[in-house]
Amino acid sequence: MKLVTFTASGGEERVGALTDDDTRVVDLAAADDQPYFATMLALIETGDPAVARAKEIAAAGLVTVALDDVQLLTPVPQPPQIRDFLCFERHLINANAMLRKKRAQAEPDPEEALKRFEAEGMFAIPQIWYDQPLFYKPSRxxxxxxxxxxxRPFFSELLDYEMEFGCWLGKQGKDIDPKDATDMIFGYSIFNDISARDTQSREMPAGFGPGKGKDFDTGNIIGPCIVTADAFDPYDAEMIVRINGEERSRGNSGEMYHKFEDCIAHTSRAETVFPGEFFASGTVGWGCGLEHDKYLSDGDVIELEVTGIGVLKNKLVKQ
Incomplete structure (x- = not known):
């Protein structure tokens, strides 16, 4: 089942379910005025009973409206927490190779410098990345x-997209065993982690996280829906990037080195996690402009597609 948050005719936020091959939206609260249909977070917190009732309503085709007549919002407008992980090794390999290349180009002999940097292990993936999932907390x-x-934030010329997806937690837990973590997942959405690469490159050497390289209005894009966990295989989905309609890259979610279960288990060590938290995968290999040395221009239309979830589509505009 695909669940959405939407508005119709500029009205209040509603919670719905997509039907008829994702062409229509069922207004769940209009069909059954239950407290758990008031917001997406309430639905997630209620869990299985709310999902079961939503499926009944969707199957009956009650109170539907054409998808073209509504505005989809991000599924949970203010998630309780967002954690963005680095789960794809290929992305790190590609990004680090590009950073070495750029550093070498500033040297008198770029070719010799690149060989030297590679031999020295500059921008090599640290062992801790293989030992445990790593994450930072984007602005919720x-x-x-x-x-x-x-x-576009006024301070960035090198603005980038990042092709990711993530899981929504559906239960509260602490010290969760990886084998029990699958049961913690409510569903999945696409995530575009917009990044100011020039700002990020200045901040990261301080060793204190990306800061303003990631945090600015409209910088975190989640949607277009939540696919419930029973309707999606998170480790066998194509992840496709299109810029202005042209395919830029294609990867597969099965390439994740750390699985969502690993991320949940690691995060919950001595820490309670809650329903509605969003755990993002990090960028799939070749899934950002940094890896191609191609950045966004004002007016570009970014489409991120994850098969089985849908398409997240946004346009970059100048401030």
Missing amino acids: LSVIGTGVDVV
Whole structure:
């Protein structure tokens, strides 16, 4: 089942389910005025009973509206928490290779410098990345959905997209065993982690996280829906990037080195995690402009597609 948050005719936020090959939306609260249909977070917190009732309503085709007549919002406008992991080794290999190349180009003999940097292990993946999942916390207060413009922050010339997806936690837990972590997952959405690469490159040497390289309004895009866990295989989905309609890259979610279960188990060590938290996968290999040395221009339309979830589509505009 695909669940959405939407507005119709500029009205209040509603929770719905996609039907008829994703062409229509069922207004769940209009069909059954239950408290758990008031918001997506309430639905997630209620869990199986709410999903079961939503499936009944969707199957009956009650209170539907055409998808073209509504505006989809990000599924959970202010998630309780967002954690963005680095789960794809190929992305790190590619990104680090590009960083070495750029550093070498600033040397008198770029070819010799590149060989030297590689021999020295410059920008090599640290062992801790293989030992455990690593994450940072994006701003949960700057989340937008599909169809909303991304506003370029005035301080960045090298703005980048990042092709990711993530899972929504559906239960509370602590010290979770990896074998029990699958049962913690409510569903999945696409994530575009917009990054100011020039700002990020200045901040990261301090060793204190990306800061303003990641945090700015419209910088976190989640959507277009939540696919419930029973309807999606998170480790066999194509992840496709298109810029202005042209395919830029294609990867597969099965390439994740750390699985979501590993991320949940690691995060919950001595820490309680809660329903509605969003755990992002990190960028799939070749899934960002940094890896291609191609950055976004104002007016570009970014489409991120994950088969089985849908397409997250946004346009970059100048502030």
